[in-house]
Amino acid sequence: MNALLSPADIDAIWLTLKLAFTVTVLLLILGTPLAWWLAHSRARWRGAINALVALPLILPPTVLGFYLLVAMGPNGPLGRLTAEVGLGALPFTFAGLVIGSLIYSLPFVVQPIRDAFIAIGPRPLEVAATLGARPIDAFFSVILPLARPGFLTATVLGFAHTVGEFGVVLMIGGNIPNETRVVAIQIYDHVEALEYTQAHWLAGGLLAFSFIVLLALHTLNDRQAKR
Amino acid sequence: MxxxxxxxxxxxxxxxxxxxxxxxxxxxxxxxxxxxxxxxxxxxxxxxxxxxxxxxxxxxxxxxxxxxxxxxxxxxxxxxxxxxxxxxxxxxxxxxxxxxxxGRLVLWQADAHHDIQPDVLRVAEGGRVAVANPVTAPYGTAAAATIEKLGLTAALGPRLVQGENIGQTFQFVATGNAAYGFVAWSQVSLNGTLIRGSGWLVPADMHPPxxxxxxxxxxxxxxxxxxxxxxxxxxxxxxxxxxxxxxxxx
Missing domain, CATH: 3.40.190.10 (Periplasmic binding protein-like II)
Known part of the structure; x- marks a missing residue:
């Protein structure tokens, strides 16, 4: 194995997994209430929030990366805030990548959960209420199990999409080993340095990983649907 | 018709x-x-x-x-x-x-009116220093050689950030995210004088041409x-x- 992947490659893989794991967990925690609100609110600006959530789907990563670099820089609003609370500047740090990825992968997590909530409709909650369940209790014992396929899709897509992130990291990462040099960047560096063999191993691995993840997702969801 | x-x-x-x-x-x-x-x-x-x-x-x-x-x-x-x-x-x-x-290399910072000498890199806690990727970008290779010549390779290591190319390296410094950067003299000068920021033109003998x-x-x-x-x-x-x-x- 060591002959195929250099220690730097393995570092990049670990960093990528760490980033994807952190981002997915945070997005599930932050995205679920947001998805719930999007599914049930009648607020007039719900449309605007829906559009904002979907923006990362269509914006080029360069736009996102550029604004993040400017906003998180020492003169940007976010940069001033982080300096104020003693966090220092975010670009070129793991925390900076997490924030960038939270935005970048947001629609992949929020939209499937929101759609699952919408599909469930108000009926199960009403039934649970007449049976005397408190709202929080009803949410965890009725809604969550019903929305499981949505959560599964959200988790897998959020994780896989963060693994596959490149443009934003390229723009705010600074290519620092064990901090911001993720697999996609490592592959890019291999190609640029004409190290095509190493690039093949990493790129092929990423391709296989992505395919297996999506295949597993579809198989699981199919099985769920048949039940 | x-x-x-x-x-x-x-x-x-x-x-x-x-x-x-x-x-x-x-x-x-x-x-x-x-x-x-x-x-x-x-x-x-x-x-x-x-x-x-x-x-x-x-x-x-x-x-x-x-x-x-x-x-x-x-x-x-x-x-x-x-x-x-x-x-x-x-x-x-x-x-x-x-x-x-x-090409010529310049040690550059975004603020104008500073007198930049290589000694600014010796200040501890002096902020990030941007270079182009030393393996793939020729300006990055030259920057690494210059840093080596200055005897700062070990000291600067943790503070270095890499741009994918010299354009991105410049952008890291211009947006204030890196305090200094080794960029191309052509990016910041016209007719032999600096037109933006402050810089120290690296002597041509400090790195391979x-x-x-x-x-x-x-x-x-x-x-x-x-x-x-x-x-x-x-x-x-x-x-x-x-x-x-x-x-x-x-």
């Missing part, structure tokens, strides 16, 4: 006439050379009638693309090695390459516009523009 249609047709012919006379050359240009190529191209077009299509990017990426049949006629690399390899591998016309520019080679690609071998462009790059007029933009010439 009525009169209106006829005059429209005549106008159309007049419009396409220059295109029909002149040829076209597609040039792949290393990102450090964007400004000079944009200054050279119109002069070339005026002198010869040939039009220039410019693609900018990193030298390594262009190399890989040219090997896979990218439709470029001329390659202006940031180094000497890749054009040489392309010639050896049959993707460029053997013997066509020459040094069109020799950044010799940038041009080569005529096999795709453009039979393109008269491409051959004319190669010849024009060697002319005094072109060399003067190149020097104005902060390069040395041979």
């Amino acid at each position: 009525n009169k209106a249609v006829r005059s429209l047709y005549a106008a159309f012919l007049l419009l396409i006439a220059p295109m029909a006379i002149g040829g076209e050359v597609t040039v792949a240009v290393a990102s450090n050379f964007i400004k000079p190529i944009e200054a050279v191209a119109p002069v070339f077009t005026k002198a010869t009638g040939h039009r220039v299509r410019i693609s900018t990017g990193s030298t390594g990426k262009f190399y890989a693309q040219i090997q896979r049949g990218a439709p470029f006629d001329v390659f202006l690399s940031a180094d000497e090695a890749r054009p040489a390899r392309l010639e050896d591998e049959g993707f460029a016309v053997s013997g066509s390459r020459f040094i069109y520019a020799i 950044i010799r940038q080679a041009a080569t005529l690609l096999t795709h453009g071998a039979d393109n008269s516009a491409a051959r004319a462009f190669m010849a024009f790059l060697k002319s005094d007029a072109a060399r003067q523009i190149i020097r104005q933009h902060g390069y040395d010439t041979e």
Whole structure:
């Protein structure tokens, strides 16, 4: 194995997994209430929030990366805030990548959960209420199990999409080993340095990983649907 | 044919006439050379009638693309090695390459009116220092050599951030995310003086020379516009523009 992947490659893989794991967990925690609100609110600006959530789907990563670099820089609003609370500047740090990825992968997590909530409709909650369940209790014992396929899709897509992130990291990462040099960047560096063999191993691995993840997702969801 | 249609047709012919006379050359240009190529191209077009299509990017990426049949006629690399390899591998016309520019490196910060000396890098807690990728970007290799010569490799290590190319390296410093950066003199100067920020021009003997080679690609071998462009790059007029933009010439 060591002959195929250099220690730097393995570092990049670990960093990528760490980033994807952190981002997915945070997005599930932050995205679920947001998805719930999007599914049930009648607020007039719900449309605007829906559009904002979907923006990362269509914006080029360069736009996102550029604004993040400017906003998180020492003169940007976010940069001033982080300096104020003693966090220092975010670009070129793991925390900076997490924030960038939270935005970048947001629609992949929020939209499937929101759609699952919408599909469930108000009926199960009403039934649970007449049976005397408190709202929080009803949410965890009725809604969550019903929305499981949505959560599964959200988790897998959020994780896989963060693994596959490149443009934003390229723009705010600074290519620092064990901090911001993720697999996609490592592959890019291999190609640029004409190290095509190493690039093949990493790129092929990423391709296989992505395919297996999506295949597993579809198989699981199919099985769920048949039940 | 009525009169209106006829005059429209005549106008159309007049419009396409220059295109029909002149040829076209597609040039792949290393990102450090964007400004000079944009200054050279119109002069070339005026002198010869040939039009220039410019693609900018990193030298390594262009190399890989040219090997896979990218439709470029001329390659202006940031180094000497890749054009040489392309010639050896049959993707460029053997013997066509020459040094069109020799790059200079500058230690730069975005704020103007500072007196920058290499000692600013010796200050601990002095902020991030941006360099281009030392493995893939020639300006990054030169920056690493300079840092080594200054005896700062170990001290600066944790503070270094890498730009993918010299354009991104500049952007890291310009946006204030890095305190200093080793960027191309051509990015921050015109006619030999700084036009933005503050800088210390790294003496040319502190790093291996950044010799940038041009080569005529096999795709453009039979393109008269491409051959004319190669010849024009060697002319005094072109060399003067190149020097104005902060390069040395041979």
